[in-house]
Amino acid sequence: MRICNLASGSKGNCTFIESKHTKILVDIGKPFPYIFSTLGELSVAPEQIDAILITHEHIDHIKGVTKFARSYNTPIYAHMSIKEILYHQIKVDPNLFIFYENDFIIGDLHIQPFPIPHDSKCCVGYKISEEDAVVSICTDLGQFNDDTFEVIKTSALVYLEANYDPEMLMAYPNYPPFLKRRINSNHGHLSNLSCAKAIERLYKSGTRLVVLSHISEHSNTTNLAVGTVANYLESKGIIPNQHIKLDIAHQEHRGTIFRITPTSQKF
Numbered sequence: 001m002r003i004c005n006l007a008s009g010s011k012g013n014c015t016f017i018e019s020k021h022t023k024i025l026v027d028i029g030k031p032f033p034y035i036f037s038t039l040g041e042l043s044v045a046p047e048q049i050d051a052i053l054i055t056h057e058h059i060d061h062i063k064g065v066t067k068f069a070r071s072y073n074t075p076i077y078a079h080m081s082i083k084e085i086l087y088h089q090i091k092v093d094p095n096l097f098i099f100y101e102n103d104f105i106i107g108d109l110h111i112q113p114f115p116i117p118h119d120s121k122c123c124v125g126y127k128i129s130e131e132d133a134v135v136s137i138c139t140d141l142g143q144f145n146d147d148t149f150e151v152i153k154t155s156a157l158v159y160l161e162a163n164y165d166p167e168m169l170m171a172y173p174n175y176p177p178f179l180k181r182r183i184n185s186n187h188g189h190l191s192n193l194s195c196a197k198a199i200e201r202l203y204k205s206g207t208r209l210v211v212l213s214h215i216s217e218h219s220n221t222t223n224l225a226v227g228t229v230a231n232y233l234e235s236k237g238i239i240p241n242q243h244i245k246l247d248i249a250h251q252e253h254r255g256t257i258f259r260i261t262p263t264s265q266k267f
Ligand SMILES: [Zn+2]
Pocket: 056, 058, 118, 120, 140
């Protein structure tokens, strides 16, 4: 499986995943020209995309879906409970929508959506498998709970949210108190430390590659996110780049291209 985050953050999210016979995007929260050029960097034409998967209806995840799906008649997969909202927000032929309630298959990819407690109408993460190669996308969390862990614990690669540093969040002058409370709640986003604790659990269950994702530009920095996670893991005897590889997803350019195979766990 080849996988690359094209963008991650409050200005837009999109992740490309390719198996032997299938190519999909998870969310399109960036304008079409950006998606076109980042796919081009991977030598992928937009018409080759077999499906768009939606995690939730927030604008940073769906902004570019209408233009893309209209241009290429790309099927859009989303959870049944956001059907009405998406009909309203994504102006495409309704026949392009495929609403699911359970696991589903696209080509040779098995897709397992799982609910996460973010404060949208319905927010899911995705565990995506090509045979025994497993990747999970898990951002816009609020809380990393046991249910989420149980679903994604067999993943070789996890895109996991490290959204904010609590001190920076509280000090940021342009967010009203209610927004700070929302971000900091179990239905908002995941802090760097909460992310670190989640990675500790994932490491113990076999995950060897984590991409810190959806990093806030106002209440976090990439250095702070990586530093907080690395310090916490080291305090638990888990040494980054020796025991587990940490990477970063960016907001303005694509991230690292990974190739995940059934043996990728053995980092
Ligand atoms: Zn969201």
